[in-house]
Amino acid sequence: MPSVDIVQEVDTLREQLDAWNYQYYVLDQPTVPDAEYDRCMYRLLQLEASRPELVRPDSPTQRVGAAPLAQFSQISHEVPMLSLDNAFDAQAMRDFNRRLLDRLGGNPDQLEFACEPKLDGIAVSLLYRDGLLQRGATRGDGTTGEDITLNVRTIPSIPLHLRGDNFPGLLEVRGEIYMPSAGFEQLNARVRERGDKTFVNPRNAAAGSLRQLDARVTAQRPLEMCCYGVGLVEGGVLPDRHALVLESLQAWGLRINAELAVVHGIDACDDYYEALAARRESLPYAIDGIVFKVNDLALQQRLGFVSRAPRWAIARKFPAQEEMTRLLDVEFQVGRTGAITPVARLEPVFVGGVTVSNATLHNSDEIERLGVQIGDTVIVRRAGDVIPQVVSVVMGRRPADARPVSFPDSCPVCGSAVEREAGEATLRCMGGLVCAAQQKAAIKHFASRRAMDIEGLGDKLVDQLVDEGLLENVAGLYTLERERLLGLERMGEKSADNLLLALEQSKQTTLPRFIFALGIREVGEVTALSLARHFGSWEALSMVREEQLLEVDDVGPVVADHLVQFFDSPSSMGMVGTLREAGVNWPDLELAPVEDLPLAGQTWVVTGKLEALGRNDAKGHLQALGAKVAGSVSARTSCVVAGFGAGSKLTRAGELGVKVLDERAFLALLADNGVMI
Ligand code: I6G
Numbered sequence: 001m002p003s004v005d006i007v008q009e010v011d012t013l014r015e016q017l018d019a020w021n022y023q024y025y026v027l028d029q030p031t032v033p034d035a036e037y038d039r040c041m042y043r044l045l046q047l048e049a050s051r052p053e054l055v056r057p058d059s060p061t062q063r064v065g066a067a068p069l070a071q072f073s074q075i076s077h078e079v080p081m082l083s084l085d086n087a088f089d090a091q092a093m094r095d096f097n098r099r100l101l102d103r104l105g106g107n108p109d110q111l112e113f114a115c116e117p118k119l120d121g122i123a124v125s126l127l128y129r130d131g132l133l134q135r136g137a138t139r140g141d142g143t144t145g146e147d148i149t150l151n152v153r154t155i156p157s158i159p160l161h162l163r164g165d166n167f168p169g170l171l172e173v174r175g176e177i178y179m180p181s182a183g184f185e186q187l188n189a190r191v192r193e194r195g196d197k198t199f200v201n202p203r204n205a206a207a208g209s210l211r212q213l214d215a216r217v218t219a220q221r222p223l224e225m226c227c228y229g230v231g232l233v234e235g236g237v238l239p240d241r242h243a244l245v246l247e248s249l250q251a252w253g254l255r256i257n258a259e260l261a262v263v264h265g266i267d268a269c270d271d272y273y274e275a276l277a278a279r280r281e282s283l284p285y286a287i288d289g290i291v292f293k294v295n296d297l298a299l300q301q302r303l304g305f306v307s308r309a310p311r312w313a314i315a316r317k318f319p320a321q322e323e324m325t326r327l328l329d330v331e332f333q334v335g336r337t338g339a340i341t342p343v344a345r346l347e348p349v350f351v352g353g354v355t356v357s358n359a360t361l362h363n364s365d366e367i368e369r370l371g372v373q374i375g376d377t378v379i380v381r382r383a384g385d386v387i388p389q390v391v392s393v394v395m396g397r398r399p400a401d402a403r404p405v406s407f408p409d410s411c412p413v414c415g416s417a418v419e420r421e422a423g424e425a426t427l428r429c430m431g432g433l434v435c436a437a438q439q440k441a442a443i444k445h446f447a448s449r450r451a452m453d454i455e456g457l458g459d460k461l462v463d464q465l466v467d468e469g470l471l472e473n474v475a476g477l478y479t480l481e482r483e484r485l486l487g488l489e490r491m492g493e494k495s496a497d498n499l500l501l502a503l504e505q506s507k508q509t510t511l512p513r514f515i516f517a518l519g520i521r522e523v524g525e526v527t528a529l530s531l532a533r534h535f536g537s538w539e540a541l542s543m544v545r546e547e548q549l550l551e552v553d554d555v556g557p558v559v560a561d562h563l564v565q566f567f568d569s570p571s572s573m574g575m576v577g578t579l580r581e582a583g584v585n586w587p588d589l590e591l592a593p594v595e596d597l598p599l600a601g602q603t604w605v606v607t608g609k610l611e612a613l614g615r616n617d618a619k620g621h622l623q624a625l626g627a628k629v630a631g632s633v634s635a636r637t638s639c640v641v642a643g644f645g646a647g648s649k650l651t652r653a654g655e656l657g658v659k660v661l662d663e664r665a666f667l668a669l670l671a672d673n674g675v676m677i
Contacts (some may be wrong), residue, residue, distance in 0.1 A: 168236025
């Protein structure tokens with residue numbers, strides 16, 4: 001091939017790869033299959049290898065990292081990198097607003113704020129000269145940072161050259177380098193597989209990845225950059241509003257936050273804060289607050305700085321999700337299926353907006369993984385409504401009298417033998433329904449809203465009924481007597497009558513709810529629905545053997561084994577008999593042939609994070625309604641359910657014109673088909 005063609009081909013490939021990178025990393029709109037991207041990249045690498053004089057430092061091939069440095073050199077920030085003042089509640093935001101109005105005057109409702117999430121990452125500066133990335137640096141102490149140019153060059157969302165031609169000759173961009181949550185999980189899974197110590201959180205993982213003297217290591221880490229402002233600017237003019245400056249950065253190829261919004265007045269800032277706080281857990285990255293900035297740059301100039309922070313900006317922080325505290329003891333809880341769970345008793349600590357004094361430790365594998373001992377200082381995490389977790393141990397603070405956690409050799413509630421099944425990390429009480437803990441948990445599950453829905457039979461009342469000897473198992477619920485109920489502490493006539501009425505009403509149920517309410521191991525709501533749909537009646541279901549069970553969607557050998565054990569157990573079947581004699585009943589289901597199910601013949605895809613139900617449950621419900629559930633979107637896909645953070649599959653659906661339902665529409669569709677979540 002004549003060399004002018006090679007030069008042209010190299011240019012075309014670079015332009016194409018740059019455009020794809022921009023669409024993917026900056027606009028969040030992937031437009032090309034990975035294989036096509038890889039093919040072009042490989043071709044460019046080949047051409048550059050054959051003609052080394054064509055290699056340019058800003059070619060998309062030049063991101064792989066270089067030989068390790070002996071140390072990072074220091075750089076000075078010509079415009080200091082400042083920090084932000086913090087606000088921890090709505091009152092502190094009002095105080096911030098008052099300070100602004102005192103200096104600026106004007107109508108309090110008119111002040112314009114730019115709002116963005118505060119990513120939990122590492123602040124960095126990027127310097128572009130004539131559009132070429134010249135230097136990347138850490139914030140350091142704000143005046144002096146470290147030169148991490150080789151490392152930042154490996155991060156795909158950082159352009160090696162700017163797009164277009166109207167950028168300033170010298171442009172310093174500032175932002176946060178972070179590790180998205182999914183990348184963090186994958187990295188930790190890889191690290192765990194190698195037997196190495198995992199990273200405690202995405203921020204530590206990002207910091208550790210960025211401070212590698214060998215940039216080839218950085219290149220392997222899933223880092224991204226999100227820009228939030230500019231520093232030094234020469235040889236060009238920027239817009240007069242902060243949000244417009246960010247939009248210019250985006251046009252030049254830099255990633256900015258998709259949640260950027262401009263609002264008027266401090267009340268609207270509160271609304272923005274509340275709305276994003278509610279979605280915090282479903283964002284694809286960790287954030288620790290929201291930053292509010294006066295949007296008008298002329299007003300920013302008038303406000304100036306105090307000490308090391310701008311007067312025109314504030315970070316409203318979320319309550320910390322991780323705190324340090326001491327592990328006082330480990331106790332053992334017995335669940336519905338006899339599983340014995342170690343629970344950490346902690347010195348109370350305020351974390352994630354509440355005081356936490358207990359956290360789950362899951363099982364013996366988890367205790368071993370953490371290496372935790374009683375007396376240790378531990379880091380506790382509480383995010384959203386998730387049960388608090390012990391995430392790590394501060395080994396340097398282990399006291400001399402720390403003692404290992406020892407598991408009980410008999411059930412802590414009923415004293416029965418305990419066993420660990422082969423290959424299982426969970427210890428189980430073998431006492432079955434003799435064990436009061438299992439009795440209580442089974443009754444609570446039976447009465448719960450998604451099972452028999454017995455209103456008024458709360459956890460405390462179940463504990464009381466079992467502890468007072470009025471109840472042993474679910475069969476006893478329907479023979480509870482008014483007089484005996486009235487003998488319970490704090491039980492009035494009205495409450496007793498309401499409970500008896502709720503019990504009476506619960507007798508009229510449905511087959512899927514009844515199967516779920518029995519609490520058979522591994523049989524959740526979706527499996528219960530599949531079983532009911534498949535067999536149509538309790539009689540048909542309870543007669544089947546393992547092979548027939550395995551024909552049901554969602555039933556594998558483990559579930560089938562638990563079901564058969566239940567059907568073979570005289571006490572379990574006796575309990576079902578007693579319940580039915582007491583009047584528990586349901587209409588048999590019309591057995592619809594599979595082709596008559598409402599979504600028969602359709603292929604669905606579920607993507608992104610759903611709030612009300614897990615993705616697996618969503619898939620199970622779809623299968624129970626007759627749909628096939630696929631992993632990728634094609635022209636044959638009937639519909640895509642898109643939760644928060646849905647990415648390339650949603651884009652693909654848009655391109656192919658495939659119908660898309662958000663979570664609310666999906667729940668409405670399930671409800672129309674009799675599935676209430
Ligand atoms: O550390 C920071 C995170 C996010 C910031 C920041 C930001 O804006 C979204 N903005 C400024 C002005 C500073 N630090 C100094």
